[in-house]
Amino acid sequence: MIISKKKDHEELLSLIGNYNSFFLIGCSECASLCGTGNDEAIAELTEKLKAAGKTVVSATIPKTGCQTLGTKTELKKFKEFTDKADAIIVMSCGAGTQSAVEIFPDKPVFPANNTLFLGNMTRFQVFDERCSLCGECIIGLTGGICPVTNCPKGLLNGPCGGMSDGNCEVSPDIKCAWVRIYERQKKIGNLEQMKEIIPAKNWSANQRPANLSLKEKKDKTNEVKK
Amino acid sequence: MTFAEKIRSNKFVVTAEVGPPKGTNIKDVLHHIELLKGKVDALNVTDNQSAVMRICSLAGSKLIVDAGAEPILQMTCRDRNRIGLQSDLLGAAILGIKNVLCMTGDHVSAGDHKNAKPVYDVESVQLLQIVDSLNKGRDMSGNELQGATDFFQGAVVTPEANPLEPQLMKFEKKVKAGANFFQTQAIYDMAKFKEFMKFARKYPVKILAGFVVLKSAGMANFLNNFVPGIKVPQELIDELKAAPKGTALETGMNITARHIRELMDEKICDGVHIMAIGMEDKVPLILQKAGL
Structure with missing residues (x-):
């Protein structure tokens, strides 16, 4: 799984700057096991943002944040809240955060976490890098x-x-x-x-950025000719 | 005769090393080169040793060529990828540098630029293969060179590594990859070194035993506790402790000279490599004491 760690709160506050209202997005996969994108993490961040004079309009935990299409569908239900928010804070890995960037092309999106490595959970909440x-x-x-x-x-x-x-x-x-x-x-x-x-x-x-498509590539040469 | 010719003709060879300075003032390093050039068969030039940034070993080696002596260019894989390494090797060849020592290199975390990105695109075994390929007129990708190199390439080995077997397996790989000679990590236990030599003698390579002069019992304890692959036996520590006040260094030099003499007389290995680490001016005296 992808191991993530909460950013230093002061750093997050400086990133979000003058924006006032936020929609929080966690993740039920890796970030939940890392304690960075589960219910507790959302509750904690909500409290801290309130203490800093900010508003949290709502929050949700999509099933798999890095599954961009599925996450987009899940987030549609929250449209009235996401519309109200000045910005989005994503509490998953860098991949999940960039799903949100794609889903919200007109809104600022900020990462709440640092993404560390692909890890094995060797004991509860203990992660080691093997690959x-x-x-x-x-x-x-x-x-x-x-x-x-x-x-x-x-x-x-x-x-x-x-x-x-x-x-x-x-x-x-x-x-x-x-x-x-x-x-x-x-x-x-x-x-x-x-x-x-x-x-x-x-x-x-x-080489970065890597990509892989399991779909057969359509031979477009004939289509162009038509 | 070149260093390679001497070692191939079974002369007992002596090498020492100089460390280029951090900064452009080369007064001391030039002094050390002058001091050592007639006394040793070749001089290693360390490559940002301990990952501390200094003048590059290539420029340091050129100073030795200019002084009329023979350098052994130390090259580590920490700071350059395969393109940088090959390019510097070709550059070394045209500057008259004939010997190269292929090493992996201390990790950046040991040095003075701890936030640097360590490279290690290739490592010591693969670097030996690269040198072998350049000598045969091809780069690592198989492209033909306009003019091949003619390096005499060597490597390092730690005879007192614990566990030893993985280190010996790596030694075999280095031989297979083209190493002609080895300079060892500092050795202090002659019996153990002789055991290692029984193994090393099975391979067609020349071995230079490494020496670091003990300045005091405290230094010996420090080496034992903090430097991997170095084990100073208790009897030597006792010998240093027993030395009258102010004579520990003299005793340390006597120990080194005695060990060198023993290896030479019993024809245990093919030469010695003296790592002075700041005591370059003492090397001639140690050689004199050893009868070299």
Whole structure:
């Protein structure tokens, strides 16, 4: 899921500046599990905005904020409120926030959160990054553990000289990703694989902005001719 | 004879290093080059060591070429992507730089620009492959070069890494990627180093044992506690503690000289690399004590 964290309230207040009335949009998916876009988060932000002399006209929690079409449909029911609001504050990730930007082309939209990473929830409300969406997965070569993400240097061919007693030099409280890969490969009888040089990554697979369409592309050449 | 020719002819080689300054005043580094150039076979030039921004290792290496000595250009992957690295390597070749040491590089969080974006587009093993390819007249994308490089490329290894096996596997990859020589992290335990050499001798590469002179027992404890891959045995710490007041540095230099002598006499490795870290002026004395 996408991990988000509430922005510092002072920063949010400076972003919203002189606007006075707001419609708040949460998200029932990731942002709810992160506590940044659920009912409690909306109630808390509503209180804080009131304390700052602002008005919250209404709020809602769409099912999946980043599903732009669905969110647009859900928000239609709130038209009278969204029309009244000076601006929209979105309490989800950056993707959900930009759905709102698309849905409200004439209104200012502000993010209430910072979007941090694609995370695994390892315990309740504890999130760790395991995958950094690099576009070309290599964990089939590294015992299922991603060195691009788990090593601060993203090294592909073994530990650096900074590895100390099995731990990472950059974050000494975590185990070196390559020691983890080594131990796992050994355990599953796959140590030979660790001897193969992994070539430099193809970063073009990570080019931004990424997009994907599962629809077959229509061949428009004939249509044009007609 | 060049550094590569010397090491290939089985001469026991000596390398030391100089660190370019932060700023344009190069008086000290020129002094160190003059001091060391006749005494060592090649001089490493560190590449923004510890991720602290300084004069680039390429310019530092050119100063050594101009002084009539041979540099080993240290290149890390922290600050440049594959285009920058290859471009600088071609530049190094036309400036008369013959040796390159391929390293991953300390993370920016260790240095003085902690908010910098670390690059690591490629890493040490892949950089060795790049150098090998440039030597064969092709860039990393397979494009033909107008004139190939002729680098003698080396790498680093930590013989006392814990756990050791992943480090040894990386050593094998570096050999496969084209490393001709290795300079090791500082070593203090001769018995352990000899064990490492039994492993390393299986590969067709030259090994230079790394040395950092101990200035005091306090420094030894600091290295043990804070520098990864360095283990100073207790008996050496005791030896430093037992030194009469004001003679700890002398004792440290004697220890280094004794270790160098031992490796040379027993033909354990192919040379030594002395990392003076601010004590460049003491290197000639250490070599003299070691009988080099």
